[in-house]
Amino acid sequence: MRCSLFTSLVSLATIAASVMSASVPAAWEAALNKRDEPKYVFAHFIVGIVASYTQADWTADMQLAQATGIDGFALNIGTDSYNPTQLGYAYAAAEALGFKVFLSFDFSYWNASSTADIAGYISTYGALPAQFMYNGDVFVSTFNGDGVVDWAAVAAQSQALFACPNWQAASFAGASGLSCGFNWNGNMTTAGDEYYLQELGSLAYMMRTLSPKALRLTSNAAHTAVSPWFSTHYGPASYNKNWIFYSDWLFQPRWEQVLQLAPAFVEIVTWNDFGESHYIGPLHPDDPEVYAGGATGAVQWVTGMPHDAWRDVAAPYIAAYKAGAAAPTVTTEELVYYYRPTPKGATCTDAVPQPTGYEDDDDLVFVIAMTTSDATVEITSGSNAVVSIDVPAGITTVSAPMAVGSQTFALTRGGATVMTGTGGLQVSDSCTVYNFNAYTGTVTA
Numbered sequence: 228m229r230c231s232l233f234t235s236l237v238s239l240a241t242i243a244a245s246v247m248s249a250s251v252p253a254a255w256e257a258a259l260n261k262r263d264e265p266k267y268v269f270a271h272f273i274v275g276i277v278a279s280y281t282q283a284d285w286t287a288d289m290q291l292a293q294a295t296g297i298d299g300f301a302l303n304i305g306t307d308s309y310n311p312t313q314l315g316y317a318y319a320a321a322e323a324l325g326f327k328v329f330l331s332f333d334f335s336y337w338n339a340s341s342t343a344d345i346a347g348y349i350s351t352y353g354a355l356p357a358q359f360m361y362n363g364d365v366f367v368s369t370f371n372g373d374g375v376v377d378w379a380a381v382a383a384q385s386q387a388l389f390a391c392p393n394w395q396a397a398s399f400a401g402a403s404g405l406s407c408g409f410n411w412n413g414n415m416t417t418a419g420d421e422y423y424l425q426e427l428g429s430l431a432y433m434m435r436t437l438s439p440k441a442l443r444l445t446s447n448a449a450h451t452a453v454s455p456w457f458s459t460h461y462g463p464a465s466y467n468k469n470w471i472f473y474s475d476w477l478f479q480p481r482w483e484q485v486l487q488l489a490p491a492f493v494e495i496v497t498w499n500d501f502g503e504s505h506y507i508g509p510l511h512p513d514d515p516e517v518y519a520g521g522a523t524g525a526v527q528w529v530t531g532m533p534h535d536a537w538r539d540v541a542a543p544y545i546a547a548y549k550a551g552a553a554a555p556t557v558t559t560e561e562l563v564y565y566y567r568p569t570p571k572g573a574t575c576t577d578a579v580p581q582p583t584g585y586e587d588d589d590d591l592v593f594v595i596a597m598t599t600s601d602a603t604v605e606i607t608s609g610s611n612a613v614v615s616i617d618v619p620a621g622i623t624t625v626s627a628p629m630a631v632g633s634q635t636f637a638l639t640r641g642g643a644t645v646m647t648g649t650g651g652l653q654v655s656d657s658c659t660v661y662n663f664n665a666y667t668g669t670v671t672a
């Protein structure tokens with residue numbers, strides 16, 4: 228079955244493949260019965276960093292999301308004074324495009340006394356045409372905040388809610404006002420999802436992608452939002468947040484898990500969290516203010532590091548998920564590559580040391596091959612000899628050892644080159660910043 232999509236180049240890929248070929252446990256039956264219901268894909272959008280946005284900026288982002296098959300943005304809000312301005316733009320832009328939005332209250336900022344304030348937001352925005360409604364109710368979500376507010380009380384003060392907060396599985400017992408759970412955590416297997424589904428019972432499930440928690444966890448993992456590609460590098464003079472989560476093989480395998488579990492909702496984390504390097508939205512070279520943290524912040528590891536190519540991988544998976552298909556359909560062949568800018572052993576002239584956990588990364592260059600029939604991926608990294616890897620029809624992630632210099636990728640079939648291209652960034656061991664973000668790009672025919 229779909230495990231054939233995985234090339235067992237490394238043990239991790241083998242683990243992922245063997246787990247995914249396991250038979251579906253009985254605990255999932257209730258969830259699988261929901262396959263016939265409409266499916267929705269959202270992307271987590273941090274409103275707290277877009278104070279400078281115009282409505283046109285919102286429109287541009289939403290158009291890119293729509294082109295990927297994303298139905299709406301989960302609008303992550305704290306208590307910023309510019310919330311009304313930006314939410315006004317967001318709801319207006321979405322309405323004009325037929326896109327959907329909902330509020331995702333960030334409980335790093337909201338608290339047990341916030342019930343009336345949250346209800347006020349829901350009353351104001353829940354009534355607007357772009358609000359995502361589910362079963363006739365206002366859809367609302369959160370980041371953190373297990374049990375901090377009672378969602379039945381929020382609904383009593385606002386509107387009927389389809390509340391899908393980000394809660395830990397252990398918190399569901401006795402909770403009131405919940406229709407759904409949003410699982411922020413997970414790991415390389417579907418074990419975390421399976422456990423969460425069990426605890427949810429008959430409630431709907433919102434699954435997060437891109438990123439399950441990494442297998443090789445760092446000690447601070449338990450207290451941190453878990454992410455797809457995750458690297459952040461704020462020094463002690465800034466947010467003092469300097470670690471990675473191992474993400475080498477996360478992106479495409481997690482989409483396979485989405486197809487396998489077929490939850491009611493999927494939330495891509497994130498559209499624009501530049502600080503933690505898990506954005507799939509566009510860069511903002513003309514407005515680097517949106518990269519949080521000023522001159523010593525994310526601008527250092529985000530500038531010139533596009534992630535747009537990952538949307539090309541998401542699109543066929545989103546289409547398959549919505550169709551209830553077991554596998555994505557590739558109609559246009561493409562190679563999506565990703566790699567770090569620097570070997571992990573390089574010494575940079577950086578006052579902030581390497582992020583915690585950096586040793587976990589492997590010095591590899593990755594290609595997600597999207598092919599319509601059997602083919603061969605060729606990766607030439609720096610002065611290394613070309614590495615050739617056979618891939619079946621479908622979507623397959625492969626890798627080759629990284630070397631400094633230019634990175635060249637080709638797809639061949641029967642000895643003929645179908646497409647070839649060179650990565651937009653050279654790998655270098657001379658560096659001013661310990662940048663463990665990924666550079667992505669595409670090769671097309």
Ligand SMILES: *[C@@H]1O[C@H](CO)[C@@H](O)[C@H](O)[C@H]1NC(C)=O
Binds near residue numbers: 306336339340342344
């Ligand atoms: C709790 O949240 C409210 C907004 O609902 C905010 O005004 C208040 O400052 C917060 N209190 C604390 C102690 O953070």
Ligand SMILES: *[C@@H]1O[C@H](CO)[C@@H](O)[C@H](O)[C@H]1NC(C)=O
Binds near residue numbers: 414415416418419420
């Ligand atoms: C994945 O999550 C499940 C459920 O929480 C847990 O039992 C399992 O140990 C986790 N696996 C890893 C490798 O962290």
